[in-house]
Amino acid sequence: MTTIKSDGTSGPISAERFTGHGAEWRDAKLSPHDAGIATSWVEQKIDRRSMLTGKDRVEDVRDAMWQLEKEGEIVIHRVSDEHQPVMVKTLYGWDKKIPTQRLWHHKSCGQCGNIPGYPASLLWLMNKLNVEYLDETDQTSCTAWNYHGSGIGNLESLAAVFLRNFHQAYVAARAQGLPDSYYYPLVHCGTSFGNYKEVRGYLIHSATLRERVKAILGKLGRLVDGKLLIPEEVVHYSEWLHVMRERINAMREIDCSEIRATIHPACHVYKMVPEDAIYDDGILGGNRVAVSTGIMQALGTQVIDYRTWYDCCGFGFRHIISEREFTRSFAIDRKIRVAVEEAQADVMIGHDTGCITTLDKNQWIAKAAGKPVELAVLADCQFAALVCGAHPYKIVQSHWHASPTEHLMEKLGIDWQAKKAEFVAYLEEVKAGKQENLYDPRRMITSGPGFKPFKPLSAAIPGANRP
Amino acid sequence: MSATTTRVQENIGDPVSDKPQVSRPQLEEIFKDIQADLRYDHELHGCLNCGICTATCPAAHYYDFSPREIVQLLWTENLEGIYDAMQEKIWACAQCYTCAARCPFGNSPGGLIMLMRETAIKHEMESAKSVLRPFSRVMLKLVSTGNQLAPDMINAEHFADWGPNISKVDAPLKLLRKAIPMPTLNTTATAWEVNLRTSVELYTIWEETGVLKQLEGIDRNLFDVIADFMDEKREDWKDFLADQEDEKDD
Numbered sequence: 001m002t003t004i005k006s007d008g009t010s011g012p013i014s015a016e017r018f019t020g021h022g023a024e025w026r027d028a029k030l031s032p033h034d035a036g037i038a039t040s041w042v043e044q045k046i047d048r049r050s051m052l053t054g055k056d057r058v059e060d061v062r063d064a065m066w067q068l069e070k071e072g073e074i075v076i077h078r079v080s081d082e083h084q085p086v087m088v089k090t091l092y093g094w095d096k097k098i099p100t101q102r103l104w105h106h107k108s109c110g111q112c113g114n115i116p117g118y119p120a121s122l123l124w125l126m127n128k129l130n131v132e133y134l135d136e137t138d139q140t141s142c143t144a145w146n147y148h149g150s151g152i153g154n155l156e157s158l159a160a161v162f163l164r165n166f167h168q169a170y171v172a173a174r175a176q177g178l179p180d181s182y183y184y185p186l187v188h189c190g191t192s193f194g195n196y197k198e199v200r201g202y203l204i205h206s207a208t209l210r211e212r213v214k215a216i217l218g219k220l221g222r223l224v225d226g227k228l229l230i231p232e233e234v235v236h237y238s239e240w241l242h243v244m245r246e247r248i249n250a251m252r253e254i255d256c257s258e259i260r261a262t263i264h265p266a267c268h269v270y271k272m273v274p275e276d277a278i279y280d281d282g283i284l285g286g287n288r289v290a291v292s293t294g295i296m297q298a299l300g301t302q303v304i305d306y307r308t309w310y311d312c313c314g315f316g317f318r319h320i321i322s323e324r325e326f327t328r329s330f331a332i333d334r335k336i337r338v339a340v341e342e343a344q345a346d347v348m349i350g351h352d353t354g355c356i357t358t359l360d361k362n363q364w365i366a367k368a369a370g371k372p373v374e375l376a377v378l379a380d381c382q383f384a385a386l387v388c389g390a391h392p393y394k395i396v397q398s399h400w401h402a403s404p405t406e407h408l409m410e411k412l413g414i415d416w417q418a419k420k421a422e423f424v425a426y427l428e429e430v431k432a433g434k435q436e437n438l439y440d441p442r443r444m445i446t447s448g449p450g451f452k453p454f455k456p457l458s459a460a461i462p463g464a465n466r467p
Numbered sequence: 468m469s470a471t472t473t474r475v476q477e478n479i480g481d482p483v484s485d486k487p488q489v490s491r492p493q494l495e496e497i498f499k500d501i502q503a504d505l506r507y508d509h510e511l512h513g514c515l516n517c518g519i520c521t522a523t524c525p526a527a528h529y530y531d532f533s534p535r536e537i538v539q540l541l542w543t544e545n546l547e548g549i550y551d552a553m554q555e556k557i558w559a560c561a562q563c564y565t566c567a568a569r570c571p572f573g574n575s576p577g578g579l580i581m582l583m584r585e586t587a588i589k590h591e592m593e594s595a596k597s598v599l600r601p602f603s604r605v606m607l608k609l610v611s612t613g614n615q616l617a618p619d620m621i622n623a624e625h626f627a628d629w630g631p632n633i634s635k636v637d638a639p640l641k642l643l644r645k646a647i648p649m650p651t652l653n654t655t656a657t658a659w660e661v662n663l664r665t666s667v668e669l670y671t672i673w674e675e676t677g678v679l680k681q682l683e684g685i686d687r688n689l690f691d692v693i694a695d696f697m698d699e700k701r702e703d704w705k706d707f708l709a710d711q712e713d714e715k716d717d
Contacts, residue, residue, distance in 0.1 A: 107651070113616035113658035116647045123649060135651050138662040140613030140669050148562040150602050151584030151595070152610075152685070155506060157676035164668060194564075206505050216675045220668045271568035312525050312563035319561060322601035324628060326529050326561075334525070364630035397647065399635040420636065423646075427638055430646045441650035448664045449707050 058275055060094055061201045065230060068204060075224040077170050077231045083184045086243035088278045088290075096276065097233050098243045099184040103133040104169035108189030109141035110353035117397025118356065119188055121385035122237055123438045124395045128251055128388065129244065134183050135439060136446050138168050142192035145354070149317035159199045159213045166196075167222040167229050175446035175453065180224075186237055190352030193236040194268030197276055200234060236269060238291040238351035239278055241381055245298035252299055254387040254412050259301040261383075262345040264335065264359065265289050266352030267312045292351045292380045299387055304343040308334050314362075315354035328362040335359060336366075337373045347376045347408050349383055360403045376408035377401065392416055393423035394436070494546035500586045501541070501549070507582060510567075510575040514538045520566035520576050532559035534566045534576035541579055549583070554594040557583045591684045603689050610682065611696040613669045614658040618644055667704045670697045 083099035147153035173182035270277035270289040280290035314330030360377040567575035
């Protein structure tokens with residue numbers, strides 16, 4: 001197979017270029033000239049990365065952040081060597097440190113409330129990889145879903161919530177007799193991730209905003225040496241998954257080579273503060289955000305391209321709650337139907353709360369309306385856990401998904417009926433108070449009613465999270 | 468950061484609008500409030516009407532809505548047009564920020580819409596009250612617990628279009644939640660168990676940042692319910708602290 005280069009000559013196509021057509025792809029056998037005509041305009045004009053980078057006025061906000069710390073304005077929560085960071089490249093080739101150990105889970109209200117297998121799969125993978133973490137009760141959501149949906153809230157409230165939650169991540173280890181900054185926050189939700197990065201930028205640039213929220217954080221007792229605490233990096237779980245992808249693949253138990261996967265990149269992960277999203281020259285030529293695609297390729301699936309990959313899911317923040325006519329039309333017509341009919345996908349993989357909810361839950365109504373379209377929808381970490389041997393119901397919690405995950409499991413060779421029967425039997429044990437947990441429940445309360453200090457296992461011991 | 472100074476002195480207006488006339492001082496006050504946000508200058512740099520934002524906008528597929536139009540109204544300081552857009556159009560935006568990622572000028576139409584939504588709430592516009600009425604259940608949960616979505620909110624009554632079964636395993640919600648292997652998630656009224664101190668700190672944030680005032684203006688009944696919640700939790704926290712003191716004394 002050949003392609004036309006920009007200088008007009010032809011040559012072999014790069015293996016990692018937009019190869020995402022899957023095993024059933026057949027060459028149209030166009031002449032080099034005709035192929036050039038057919039694709040050159042698209043390649044020139046619809047180069048997504050150039051759409052994002054072809055602008056000025058872009059700066060690395062972290063430069064100003066370090067300067068503020070130097071001037072004694074703020075304290076920075078660093079990603080230290082103990083967090084065992086892996087360096088990645090972002091949109092403009094800047095470095096970003098992704099911590100891989102000692103993580104504080106900043107949960108997502110939508111994931112935990114609606115698709116609990118999402119965080120459970122992530123924690124399960126971390127247990128398998130002996131990653132130490134803390135999942136505690138002292139945290140709020142970022143409150144940005146409500147803000148984007150209703151307009152109730154404001155920049156100050158978003159900033160105060162951000163700083164409050166990240167301060168708690170900084171001091172959380174005190175409850176275990178461990179030092180401050182022991183854990184580093186890992187943000188589960190895409191909207192929280194985008195919102196926190198945006199808010200961090202405004203905090204760094206606006207002395208007025210800093211002054212206003214400093215008064216509030218002071219009242220809460222959440223300053224460090226009388227200063228605001230700002231994280232060196234805002235890190236999304238999909239970034240952790242991305243840098244751990246080869247280690248996760250090493251644990252894989254199921255062959256995924258026949259799986260045709262489509263990726264839905266989340267808007268608030270890479271369109272908000274786009275300069276901080278990970279781009280990897282080894283993944284789709286570095287032209288699209290690397291998270292999710294990276295792990296799915298590492299696991300050996302066929303990542304299939306589809307023409308509406310760039311569209312949002314239709315969540316809409318307000319619409320998903322009170323105007324789902326828009327949400328379901330968009331989700332079905334612009335995403336699911338295209339992935340099914342054009343990409344002949346087995347699964348759509350996402351990395352954000354709202355997208356998974358929207359794409360998964362809105363398929364039933366299409367059937368009811370006489371326009372059936374079916375496609376399994378999972379988060380990247382759920383798929384990874386599933387093929388690494390996680391229980392599809394106890395861990396991946398696939399029963400909360402409305403989409404046909406059973407079809408996907410059958411293609412992966414998983415006997416979902418047997419697994420479901422195991423889970424139903426397990427519910428009897430749960431009734432008797434014998435449920436299995438991913439970590440010692442005593443760890444989850446770090447202050448206030450119910451808190452009992454205890455000496456945890458050493459962090460050096462593999463499986464220190466566990467009961 | 469100072470607000471942008473006025474670029475167009477005279478209001479262009481909308482000659483075909485059949486909306487009731489709003490006084491010029493009121494229109495100016497609304498625009499001033501939008502402009503006063505420190506994000507305004509960061510999110511509006513100029514506009515050549517290229518329409519890339521609208522071409523890529525999901526809401527524009529389904530609504531009479533165009534991010535290009537919103538940016539133009541703000542850029543040209545069309546005060547009546549801004550007011551009109553705040554009645555309905557701004558609520559169509561899906562907040563995906565695709566427009567912001569694509570705009571050659573670095574504008575953020577989605578971000579500007581948030582400033583307009585906040586202002587619509589500040590001015591207690593009837594349109595905002597009406598649009599947000601179905602959202603009140605979510606706001607109650609969010610403001611009182613810090614979680615926007617809770618398992619007990621997802622039911623066939625409110626999400627009939629998601630199918631007859633919320634779970635493919637037929638068992639009581641409480642049991643299914645208990646079977647999630649993360650102890651923080653063994654809850655039904657909140658997405659995760661929320662520490663009492665967390666709630667009390669969140670209430671301080673709401674008060675100090677004017678969010679409760681916003682809420683009071685938009686839905687007085689909801690505000691009253693939330694105020695009761697807050698009083699109760701604050702009492703619980705005080706009791707806890709008092710118990711701690713007693714234990715120390717013993």
